[in-house]
Amino acid sequence: xxxxxxxxxxxxxxxxLGAQEPARNLQISAFGTLGLARTDSDLVGFRRDxxxxxxxxxxxxxxxDSRLGVQASAQLRPGLLATVxxxxxxxxxxxxxxxxxxATLTWSPAPGLQVRAGVFNFNETxxxxxxxxxxxxxxxxxxxxxxxxxxxxxxGIWVAxxxxxxxxxxxxxxxxYGTLLVKQPIDHVGAWDVTGSPTGGARLVxxxxxxxxxxxxxxxKFTTNVPEPIPTIQTLLxxxxxxxxxxxxxxxADALDGRGRTLSTAFVHAVWAQGPWEVQGYVGRVISNAFSxxxxxxxxxxxxxxxxxxxPYAMAARLEVGAPRVPDLGPLRTVTGPMAPQAxxxxxxxxxxxxxxxANQWTYTAGLRWDFAPGADLKFQVDSLRxxxxxxxxxxxxxxxxxxxxxxxxxxxxxxxxxxxxGGR
Amino acid sequence: xIGRAAFLLVAACRLWGQVGDLAVVVNADxxxxxxxxxxxxxxxxxxxxxxxxxxxALPVEQVVPEATREQFYARLVRMPVAQVRAYWARLYFTGxxxxxxxxxxxxxxxxxxxxxxxxxxxxxxxxxxxxxxxxLVLSGKGPA
Numbered sequence: 001x002x003x004x005x006x007x008x009x010x011x012x013x014x015x016x017l018g019a020q021e022p023a024r025n026l027q028i029s030a031f032g033t034l035g036l037a038r039t040d041s042d043l044v045g046f047r048r049d050x051x052x053x054x055x056x057x058x059x060x061x062x063x064x065d066s067r068l069g070v071q072a073s074a075q076l077r078p079g080l081l082a083t084v085x086x087x088x089x090x091x092x093x094x095x096x097x098x099x100x101x102x103a104t105l106t107w108s109p110a111p112g113l114q115v116r117a118g119v120f121n122f123n124e125t126x127x128x129x130x131x132x133x134x135x136x137x138x139x140x141x142x143x144x145x146x147x148x149x150x151x152x153x154x155x156g157i158w159v160a161x162x163x164x165x166x167x168x169x170x171x172x173x174x175x176x177y178g179t180l181l182v183k184q185p186i187d188h189v190g191a192w193d194v195t196g197s198p199t200g201g202a203r204l205v206x207x208x209x210x211x212x213x214x215x216x217x218x219x220x221k222f223t224t225n226v227p228e229p230i231p232t233i234q235t236l237l238x239x240x241x242x243x244x245x246x247x248x249x250x251x252x253a254d255a256l257d258g259r260g261r262t263l264s265t266a267f268v269h270a271v272w273a274q275g276p277w278e279v280q281g282y283v284g285r286v287i288s289n290a291f292s293x294x295x296x297x298x299x300x301x302x303x304x305x306x307x308x309x310x311x312p313y314a315m316a317a318r319l320e321v322g323a324p325r326v327p328d329l330g331p332l333r334t335v336t337g338p339m340a341p342q343a344x345x346x347x348x349x350x351x352x353x354x355x356x357x358x359a360n361q362w363t364y365t366a367g368l369r370w371d372f373a374p375g376a377d378l379k380f381q382v383d384s385l386r387x388x389x390x391x392x393x394x395x396x397x398x399x400x401x402x403x404x405x406x407x408x409x410x411x412x413x414x415x416x417x418x419x420x421x422x423g424g425r
Numbered sequence: 426x427i428g429r430a431a432f433l434l435v436a437a438c439r440l441w442g443q444v445g446d447l448a449v450v451v452n453a454d455x456x457x458x459x460x461x462x463x464x465x466x467x468x469x470x471x472x473x474x475x476x477x478x479x480x481x482a483l484p485v486e487q488v489v490p491e492a493t494r495e496q497f498y499a500r501l502v503r504m505p506v507a508q509v510r511a512y513w514a515r516l517y518f519t520g521x522x523x524x525x526x527x528x529x530x531x532x533x534x535x536x537x538x539x540x541x542x543x544x545x546x547x548x549x550x551x552x553x554x555x556x557x558x559x560x561l562v563l564s565g566k567g568p569a
Contacts, residue, residue: 102518
């Protein structure tokens with residue numbers, strides 16, 4: 001079914017774009033990861049990104065990193081490539097129901113110009129757009145501090161122009177615009193469907209020698225509201241504000257809105273990959289006026305050194321989330337009488353929502369990659385996560401209400417087998 | 426660890442010596458008379474999709490014997506083949522580009538380059554024939 005869909009896309013594109021004959025070189029290929037991982041705590045769950053349902057605990061689990069993708073691609077005519085990908089991985093609802101995260105037409109109409117349209121992954125980090133393909137990067141998974149957001153699948157267009165910056169250096173300028181195709185889990189509540197929210201950005205990447213150096217910016221505007229119980233909490237806050245004759249509870253209710261809020265990011269990154277060394281670093285700043293997405297600094301530095309088929313590597317990643325902006329609830333916190341329990345519950349709910357995003361954390365990673373066969377590797381990795389203020393914003397908390405008695409430290413042990421089949425010509 | 430690194434270095438030097446000069450070749454009617462190492466790097470890494478003569482490029486990669494391919498990438502981009510393979514997986518599985526067309530021999534490479542105006546490939550210099558034009562030589566004495 002999927003393959004015939006891809007072939008249909010190929011034939012459609014061939015017809016629309018005027019090629020003289022249908023695709024002759026349809027290729028089917030696959031990629032995937034078989035992963036096993038566990039942590040040393042049952043108080044918080046570790047997840048690799050913001051679209052996984054919940055986390056893993058002390059029990060050995062295959063769901064964190066395991067995934068399987070099948071890709072059909074066809075060079076429809078010189079300069080026109082069609083790609084459709086079906087991927088099964090853990091989703092926002094805990095299932096592994098396959099989806100189509102990638103379906104693009106890539107057109108190179110003139111020297112130095114490339115246009116890509118369709119459904120694709122838009123992520124500004126060096127291992128961002130290929131984060132589902134484990135064989136393409138050094139680690140068992142990209143750093144969650146940087147790539148944990150999960151707001152990356154878009155339906156849109158990407159245009160890139162390459163220039164010779166100076167002899168031996170190529171500059172790629174690109175811009176993209178689209179709308180999100182993402183559902184994010186909200187722990188114990190359900191999922192926030194942010195599909196349709198517009199996002200765009202621009203990036204410059206310089207290639208010279210073994211260097212790849214990039215900088216850019218992107219922005220996103222949410223067009224859907226957060227799910228229940230937030231709307232009910234907002235209604236109650238407005239009701240209390242009216243009853244108390246004070247505007248502050250209603251302003252707090254407005255602050256909880258998701259719709260209309262914006263999120264923007266600026267970033268720089270550098271990768272050195274030449275000879276036995278592979279070094280990369282990234283620093284990003286996210287600014288937001290959404291109560292659900294506070295401002296953050298995020299970054300990582302990674303170093304690997306190849307010794308034949310073995311690559312030992314190390315990485316340090318950092319996420320710093322701004323202090324929670326707890327709305328001023330005014331007299332709501334001091335209500336007495338018969339409505340006091342409801343008022344206290346509302347104040348508690350707002351405080352809990354504010355606290356849920358706190359995630360000032362470091363992760364120190366050490367691992368070994370073994371390229372044991374063409375297109376296949378085995379990785380052994382240990383991550384030590386430190387959260388001095390015990391913020392759980394990037395983790396899954398299995399209990400509701402007060403924070404768990406977690407000590408702010410978590411160790412993750414992982415083994416992954418990455419493979420790709422096909423992909424050559 | 427140091428002993429293993431030394432062993433690998435010696436092995437790499439021996440391998441280097443086994444593969445002679447590598448010639449980067451194009452079709453005689455391509456309109457291209459020379460290619461810089463940077464251009465070749467961009468063409469074989471999918472960053473440049475057209476030849477300088479504005480023909481759509483068709484990179485051709487000889488994968489047998491493996492030592493020829495290893496030496497080509499070691500000299501041109503100083504990357505081991507495993508790393509090149511991972512690099513291409515990134516481009517391929519994100520729909521950006523298709524990897525070079527793979528061949529099993531120098532004869533096959535020469536045949537494809539001779540038959541396609543935009544093709545660019547590499548062969549050991551002693552296997553060249555008159556059907557193709559040499560645009561760059563990657564010396565066996567050291568990196569380009």
